Amino acid sequence: MLHFGLDNSYARELPGAYVTWQPAPAPDPQLLYLNEALAAELGLDPLPLRGAQGAALFAGNALPSDAEPIAQAYAGHQFGGFSPQLGDGRALLIGERIDVHGQRRDIAFKGSGRTPFSRGGDGKAAVGPMLREVLVGEAMHALGIPTTRALAVAATGEQVFREGALPGAVLTRVAASHLRVGTFQFFAARGDLEQLRRVADYAIARHDPALATAHASGTPARYLGLLHAVALRQARLIAQWMNVGFIHGVMNTDNMTLSGETIDYGPCAFMEAYDPAAVFSSIDHGGRYAYANQPLIARWNLARLAEALLPLMVASDAEAEVQRAVAQVTEVIDAYPAMYAAERLQGQRAKLGLYNAAPADDGADGALAEDWLGLLHTQAVDFTLAWRRLADAAEGREDALRSLFAAPEALDPWLTRWRERCARDDTAAGPGPRGERALRMRRVSPWLIARNHRVEEALTAASDDGNLTPFDQLLAALQRPYDETSEHAAYAEPAPAAVTAGYRTFCGT
Numbered sequence: 335m336l337h338f339g340l341d342n343s344y345a346r347e348l349p350g351a352y353v354t355w356q357p358a359p360a361p362d363p364q365l366l367y368l369n370e371a372l373a374a375e376l377g378l379d380p381l382p383l384r385g386a387q388g389a390a391l392f393a394g395n396a397l398p399s400d401a402e403p404i405a406q407a408y409a410g411h412q413f414g415g416f417s418p419q420l421g422d423g424r425a426l427l428i429g430e431r432i433d434v435h436g437q438r439r440d441i442a443f444k445g446s447g448r449t450p451f452s453r454g455g456d457g458k459a460a461v462g463p464m465l466r467e468v469l470v471g472e473a474m475h476a477l478g479i480p481t482t483r484a485l486a487v488a489a490t491g492e493q494v495f496r497e498g499a500l501p502g503a504v505l506t507r508v509a510a511s512h513l514r515v516g517t518f519q520f521f522a523a524r525g526d527l528e529q530l531r532r533v534a535d536y537a538i539a540r541h542d543p544a545l546a547t548a549h550a551s552g553t554p555a556r557y558l559g560l561l562h563a564v565a566l567r568q569a570r571l572i573a574q575w576m577n578v579g580f581i582h583g584v585m586n587t588d589n590m591t592l593s594g595e596t597i598d599y600g601p602c603a604f605m606e607a608y609d610p611a612a613v614f615s616s617i618d619h620g621g622r623y624a625y626a627n628q629p630l631i632a633r634w635n636l637a638r639l640a641e642a643l644l645p646l647m648v649a650s651d652a653e654a655e656v657q658r659a660v661a662q663v664t665e666v667i668d669a670y671p672a673m674y675a676a677e678r679l680q681g682q683r684a685k686l687g688l689y690n691a692a693p694a695d696d697g698a699d700g701a702l703a704e705d706w707l708g709l710l711h712t713q714a715v716d717f718t719l720a721w722r723r724l725a726d727a728a729e730g731r732e733d734a735l736r737s738l739f740a741a742p743e744a745l746d747p748w749l750t751r752w753r754e755r756c757a758r759d760d761t762a763a764g765p766g767p768r769g770e771r772a773l774r775m776r777r778v779s780p781w782l783i784a785r786n787h788r789v790e791e792a793l794t795a796a797s798d799d800g801n802l803t804p805f806d807q808l809l810a811a812l813q814r815p816y817d818e819t820s821e822h823a824a825y826a827e828p829a830p831a832a833v834t835a836g837y838r839t840f841c842g843t
């Protein structure tokens with residue numbers, strides 16, 4: 335039996351916030367994927383994790399000797415409706431490990447069987463959705479976007495039933511933590527202030543230790559500081575999603591992390607032709623989690639976190655005390671749009687090749703970015719390739735950019751404005767080598783994303799035929815998203831418009 339060097343601080347410090355549980359045994363485990371680079375980052379030797387021993391471990395049949403598997407409790411708003419108890423219905427936290435950078439990381443199973451929180455579900459997962467988590471999570475990591483990551487996927491050798499029978503699998507997920515807005519909602523909804531405070535203090539110690547040093551436990555400033563820190567992390571995260579065209583698909587409060595990592599790659603997708611109203615999730619009938627709504631939903635979710643934290647920020651039931659606390663959290667929630675806008679504009683400036691901006695430039699640069707997006711929307715231009723080909727235009731090569739537009743002459747007025755702004759940028763910085771701007775732009779505007787039709791091809795081959803070659807090849811390409819190579823050219827091509835128009839994603843449960 336392997337020893338992982340696990341700690342179990344969540345289990346040790348938060349009794350009542352979980353249920354001790356064991357994974358369901360798998361009849362015939364087979365290791366489909368092992369992230370050896372991530373294993374090394376965790377300080378684990380990949381060698382014993384391979385083959386039959388790794389398959390038994392990652393399917394849940396042979397846990398590390400120091401594992402303490404638990405199903406975490408949490409609540410959540412799902413599509414706006416509150417469920418007071420959700421919890422890990424098919425997941426288990428097996429422990430935490432301090433990685434080579436000194437950071438505490440959760441190691442958890444997904445798809446490991448029923449728990450007391452399963453609510454009638456089978457607690458299992460299928461090969462396709464678990465490999466999707468690998469592809470999209472690793473794509474996000476390569477893009478520099480905070481994300482949970484897959485350490486391994488093991489087939490279980492049994493069938494799970496959705497619309498039909500599918501091969502089962504267990505994902506091993508690594509996260510900065512699995513603390514969510516819904517974790518706080520669980521205890522706030524029950525009026526359990528003692529446990530709520532414990533969870534908040536645990537979150538602060540883990541993600542914002544400076545707050546623990548600056549403010550004693552029980553002081554309102556400590557919990558207000560936590561709200562502000564989470565808001566800032568989420569502003570940065572959502573801005574990064576928006577700047578690569580990523581649509582999460584299910585931004586329920588149980589899928590918003592305190593750490594600011596992207597979590598749960600179920601009905602997610604990358605947008606191709608730019609459309610603010612793009613929705614791909616099969617269950618998002620009203621477009622609540624459409625691309626353009628993501629910043630708004632993030633603020634809504636933060637407001638739910640503020641409500642949950644509010645009881646920790648009042649010393650008494652006195653009306654003046656309550657009003658003071660409400661005003662303080664409202665100030666943070668009202669500041670969020672500006673936080674997000676600043677983060678998004680910073681990313682857009684980099685994609686536009688602008689690196690020397692004064693505050694007075696904010697309005698003009700924001701308008702320049704929005705007018706660019708308006709052009710992409712009007713002519714249904716591929717979001718990823720448009721940004722990438724704009725870097726070519728920075729070198730004076732505009733043909734590839736113009737070829738993306740049905741009416742390329744519409745670009746001319748905007749390109750004139752952009753060149754003038756770039757010229758002012760150069761004046762502020764002094765002359766630089768020709769091509770330097772294009773090079774910097776290519777470092778922030780990927781050539782490759784996890785295009786939906788390529789993901790589906792890889793998952794279908796793995797699930798239906800047991801053929802992992804398309805998956806392995808696509809994963810290798812996605813790990814180099816900024817490198818434009820002939821070897822991976824096929825992965826850069828958008829799907830036919832008819833394919834994208836009918837594309838739908840599913841949560842996998």
